Amino acid sequence: MTNMAATRDGYGQALLELASNPKVVVLEADLGKSTKSLHFRKAHPERTVSCGIGEQNMLLVGAGLAASGYIPFASTFAIFTERAFEQMRNGVARPNLAVHVCGSHGGTHTGTDGSSAQSIEDLAIYRTLPNVIVMHPSDIVSTKILTMQLAETGSPSYTRTARNKTPVLYEGRENEIKIGKGIVLKEGADVAIVACGVMVSQSIEAAEALAAEGINATVVDMHTLKPLDGALIDRLVASCGAIVTAEDHNVIGGLGGAVAEYMTSNTYAPLERVGVQDRFGESGQADEMLEVMQISTPYIAEAAKRAIARKG
Amino acid sequence: MVHRAQAGHPGGSLSEIDLMAALYQTTLRVRPEEPDWDDRDRFILSKGHASPGMYAILAEMGFISVEDLESYRVLGGICQGHVDMKWCPGVDFSAGSLGMGLSFGMGSAIAGRLEGSERQIYVMLGDGEIQEGSVWEAAMAAAHHELGNLNVILDRNRIQNDDFCEAQMRMFDIPAKWKAFGWNVKEIDGHNMEEIVDGLGFLKNTNDGPSILIAHTVKGHGVSFMADNPAFHGAAPNDEQYAQAMAELGEVVA
Numbered sequence: 001m002t003n004m005a006a007t008r009d010g011y012g013q014a015l016l017e018l019a020s021n022p023k024v025v026v027l028e029a030d031l032g033k034s035t036k037s038l039h040f041r042k043a044h045p046e047r048t049v050s051c052g053i054g055e056q057n058m059l060l061v062g063a064g065l066a067a068s069g070y071i072p073f074a075s076t077f078a079i080f081t082e083r084a085f086e087q088m089r090n091g092v093a094r095p096n097l098a099v100h101v102c103g104s105h106g107g108t109h110t111g112t113d114g115s116s117a118q119s120i121e122d123l124a125i126y127r128t129l130p131n132v133i134v135m136h137p138s139d140i141v142s143t144k145i146l147t148m149q150l151a152e153t154g155s156p157s158y159t160r161t162a163r164n165k166t167p168v169l170y171e172g173r174e175n176e177i178k179i180g181k182g183i184v185l186k187e188g189a190d191v192a193i194v195a196c197g198v199m200v201s202q203s204i205e206a207a208e209a210l211a212a213e214g215i216n217a218t219v220v221d222m223h224t225l226k227p228l229d230g231a232l233i234d235r236l237v238a239s240c241g242a243i244v245t246a247e248d249h250n251v252i253g254g255l256g257g258a259v260a261e262y263m264t265s266n267t268y269a270p271l272e273r274v275g276v277q278d279r280f281g282e283s284g285q286a287d288e289m290l291e292v293m294q295i296s297t298p299y300i301a302e303a304a305k306r307a308i309a310r311k312g
Numbered sequence: 313m314v315h316r317a318q319a320g321h322p323g324g325s326l327s328e329i330d331l332m333a334a335l336y337q338t339t340l341r342v343r344p345e346e347p348d349w350d351d352r353d354r355f356i357l358s359k360g361h362a363s364p365g366m367y368a369i370l371a372e373m374g375f376i377s378v379e380d381l382e383s384y385r386v387l388g389g390i391c392q393g394h395v396d397m398k399w400c401p402g403v404d405f406s407a408g409s410l411g412m413g414l415s416f417g418m419g420s421a422i423a424g425r426l427e428g429s430e431r432q433i434y435v436m437l438g439d440g441e442i443q444e445g446s447v448w449e450a451a452m453a454a455a456h457h458e459l460g461n462l463n464v465i466l467d468r469n470r471i472q473n474d475d476f477c478e479a480q481m482r483m484f485d486i487p488a489k490w491k492a493f494g495w496n497v498k499e500i501d502g503h504n505m506e507e508i509v510d511g512l513g514f515l516k517n518t519n520d521g522p523s524i525l526i527a528h529t530v531k532g533h534g535v536s537f538m539a540d541n542p543a544f545h546g547a548a549p550n551d552e553q554y555a556q557a558m559a560e561l562g563e564v565v566a
Binding site for chain 2 (some may be wrong): 025044047049050051052054056057058059060061062063064065066067068069070073086087090091092095096
């Protein structure tokens, strides 16, 4: 039985570990119970700033703190970070102030809250900002490790976490996790499935289904969308000759977009993008949403076959 | 600067300049020879389009040279169109979009408090600027956190880009609004030096919560054809107007 845990809890654990650095401060917008910053608040109320339900203000409070030598971590739902996009652009990214934004409850996987809460564009919009690191980790362990590494980067960042539990993949493998480095979870020569977030475990299942049909797939956890691990993409193109991307995000501008942009200028292989087909979601359970959005395991396997069929 | 660049914002620079001159001369703890001094007071020009006013002060104070002023809006110049902390010594905030400086100032004020520093944070807002909703997010949050080291100077020049504020968006009782948000409020004539110095003392010495000095000013102050004229919010004078303006301001044009 696979252990299950939510990536947002990895974020909460990381903040607690980071608290030993007195420069780390936490900003909340009335969702600390949900994003899991509440543990930090309980332990270090003097370094936790409630910004009320005011995300635009929160990001710039972070900028002011960062400009004064602090390391602010600000969290809210992924969708609510978006209303502060211009603050992120002009007040954080442009002066390159290391404010770390965590958007929890991202993607259609967030479920029954419905389409207004299901951010399917967050990764795309933050990827367009110079200086900003963009990540969407797949499990609780990698979320914790990557969040802790952010404090050392000196760069602003956006990290999407998920509300619902996903399989724990990296227990005892903490040393393999590094910002900007994709992780090869499974090796196979026929096709490479490059996934992020909740879609990583779906992709592992897809690879197992493909193996039963005699198709060998590589599976990569591309937790960092920016900077993208281009060297790994090059290697996958050379070794597999066909690529599938899988994300709980619009097919426009997210991981699929990032890989397509990279391959256009560097190397070529047939690419199939599994993701939300440029439409909004609805209320439903997490697993139901992956079906409705046609991004669950069978759809990844089908995309893999299409990519293989397109090989020259 | 604005004449040379044939672009920029002279009106708001002239309305704010007396306030800024008094702030830098009498109140602000800064070191021009060490602009990044960690414990300096912070001055955040949120109405960053009124940058010529601030550049003039920075040159007067010795943060930058008078020659640097020629780089205003010029490629590679330290005097960017809107004040920018990454380009110009003495600038604490990268401005440009309205409504952002007060939030940034709140973060700076929290940092000062966490460090146990005596430093004060001064944010200059425009009156049109407070139409931005996020200003009020910051106003509410700063009062909630009782940030006595956070101070606002509101340049109440009554004119915004397109027209008089009264025509664009009436703001009704501005002092009452800030009071209702939990701020200490004082109103002054923003061109009367005695009142300005008194008002700056009020900001510095009122520390039971955030404070705002509402300074009634005249946009384009000191130049007859610019004064109280919405046309000179964001327009450069021509050669003839420039000569007249400088004569009225008592400056010798080379």
